[in-house]
Amino acid sequence: MPKKIRRPEPKPYHHGDLRRALIETALQLVTQDQDWTFSLREVARRAGVSHRAPYNHFPEKQDLLGAVAVVGFEKLRDGLLRATAGNAAPEALVEAIGRTYVRLGLENPALYRLMFGPALAEAGPGDRPTSAKLAGRQAREVLDDVIARGARSGVFAVSPDDPKDQILAAHVFWSALHGLTMLAIDDLMAPGVTVDEMIERLLRTEIKGLRQA
Amino acid sequence: MPKKIRRPEPKPYHHGDLRRALIETALQLVTQDQDWTFSLREVARRAGVSHRAPYNHFPEKQDLLGAVAVVGFEKLRDGLLRATAGNAAPEALVEAIGRTYVRLGLENPALYRLMFGPALAEAGPGDRPTSAKLAGRQAREVLDDVIARGARSGVFAVSPDDPKDQILAAHVFWSALHGLTMLAIDDLMAPGVTVDEMIERLLRTEIKGLRQA
DNA sequence: ACCTGAACACCGTTCAAGT
DNA sequence: ACCTGAACACCGTTCAAGT
Numbered sequence: 295m296p297k298k299i300r301r302p303e304p305k306p307y308h309h310g311d312l313r314r315a316l317i318e319t320a321l322q323l324v325t326q327d328q329d330w331t332f333s334l335r336e337v338a339r340r341a342g343v344s345h346r347a348p349y350n351h352f353p354e355k356q357d358l359l360g361a362v363a364v365v366g367f368e369k370l371r372d373g374l375l376r377a378t379a380g381n382a383a384p385e386a387l388v389e390a391i392g393r394t395y396v397r398l399g400l401e402n403p404a405l406y407r408l409m410f411g412p413a414l415a416e417a418g419p420g421d422r423p424t425s426a427k428l429a430g431r432q433a434r435e436v437l438d439d440v441i442a443r444g445a446r447s448g449v450f451a452v453s454p455d456d457p458k459d460q461i462l463a464a465h466v467f468w469s470a471l472h473g474l475t476m477l478a479i480d481d482l483m484a485p486g487v488t489v490d491e492m493i494e495r496l497l498r499t500e501i502k503g504l505r506q507a
Numbered sequence: 508m509p510k511k512i513r514r515p516e517p518k519p520y521h522h523g524d525l526r527r528a529l530i531e532t533a534l535q536l537v538t539q540d541q542d543w544t545f546s547l548r549e550v551a552r553r554a555g556v557s558h559r560a561p562y563n564h565f566p567e568k569q570d571l572l573g574a575v576a577v578v579g580f581e582k583l584r585d586g587l588l589r590a591t592a593g594n595a596a597p598e599a600l601v602e603a604i605g606r607t608y609v610r611l612g613l614e615n616p617a618l619y620r621l622m623f624g625p626a627l628a629e630a631g632p633g634d635r636p637t638s639a640k641l642a643g644r645q646a647r648e649v650l651d652d653v654i655a656r657g658a659r660s661g662v663f664a665v666s667p668d669d670p671k672d673q674i675l676a677a678h679v680f681w682s683a684l685h686g687l688t689m690l691a692i693d694d695l696m697a698p699g700v701t702v703d704e705m706i707e708r709l710l711r712t713e714i715k716g717l718r719q720a
Numbered sequence: 721a722c723c724t725g726a727a728c729a730c731c732g733t734t735c736a737a738g739t
Numbered sequence: 740a741c742c743t744g745a746a747c748a749c750c751g752t753t754c755a756a757g758t
Contacts, residue, residue: 343742469683567752
């Protein structure tokens with residue numbers, strides 16, 4: 295029998311899946327320390343590698359930020375999907391997805407900021423949309439689907455046969471949710487106005503604006 | 508007659524109103540170069556002073572960013588005030604202020620990002636809201652006023668006697684406008700969806716959601 | 721009171737080597 | 740192929756002086 299074949303793990307990953315480890319470490323900085331302005335060197339330090347090592351996996355710091363944002367958007371998408379899993383009435387679905395969206399954003403403000411902040415700045419090779427942007431759009435598609443269901447049921451003033459019409463309606467709802475989440479994170483709401491009040495008021499307004507006249 | 512009393516301006520402002528000059532220089536970087544991540548040293552360089560000089564007027568870089576954001580919020584407020592100067596019908600006022608808000612934001616994306624980004628992070632002495640936050644709230648008050656006018660005219664489903672009700676309604680509208688502006692700046696809208704389409708759709712939805720049933 | 725210049729402890733990124 | 744370590748050109752902020 296060879297002596298040390300059973301992986302003594304002399305150091306966690308002096309080689310191995312460093313790419314994944316870096317994303318994980320960065321995500322930890324964002325989620326646990328609520329720090330979305332970490333330095334690449336700090337990530338490398340915590341991952342136990344030299345400050346040069348990340349460049350073997352990400353051409354620029356920007357690309358690591360993008361990778362973290364992708365994970366964030368995937369989490370958001372999963373949460374929204376879970377919130378709309380049943381086949382409730384369209385209004386109830388809109389309420390569920392709206393509450394979930396804002397809650398997920400405020401649960402991890404640093405991650406939300408990163409997702410919609412520096413991570414989106416990359417250009418992407420050849421003007422193609424960045425992977426973070428694509429992940430963001432995929433999260434939004436859950437909203438599209440909820441609106442489409444309302445359109446098909448005839449409850450919403452949205453054409454069931456016109457995808458563009460559904461997408462526009464979903465974008466408006468997304469705008470409201472995104473704006474509220476950002477204003478809440480930035481603490482820009484007037485004193486005395488709570489987020490919960492705002493969510494309920496926003497949902498009532500948006501649903502009314504969406505409903506068949 | 509004395510020889511050189513007519514201001515030979517040996518150097519623009521080796522002393523003088525450096526504070527204002529720094530804000531002006533930073534604003535130029537943001538507005539003309541669309542760079543809202545400038546360094547303090549770069550601002551000092553362009554202003555023709557040593558990199559230490561700004562610290563005589565701003566305790567931290569953050570405070571200069573805050574001062575720039577204040578100017579941005581004042582410009583936004585002025586624009587919104589101008590757009591709602593007449594006494595048009597409530598719906599027309601909402602449309603005018605909405606279009607103006609998004610237009611102003613997209614006219615200067617870097618400034619809008621700065622205003623709602625790093626500039627808001629400061630804590631402010633003793634938990635008092637930062638001057639940038641106060642300026643942001645003052646800009647929002649123009650929205651409050653438009654909603655209040657609609658409430659008094661009986662067109663909107665908002666109580667004319669309940670300021671909180673008006674503020675909530677204004678916040679919802681603000682959320683939608685802010686969200687759309689951010690999504691547009693971040694280029695997160697689905698391909699094929701234009702900002703103009705979005706503005707019109709958003710205004711129709713919000714006005715419908717606002718109107719008396 | 722306001723400015724300069726040197727200094728400190730950091731960055732992101734690159735180069736030249738190591739295995 | 741992936742890693743290290745030195746190096747470069749920057750930062751924000753502070754200290755010790757200058758006027």
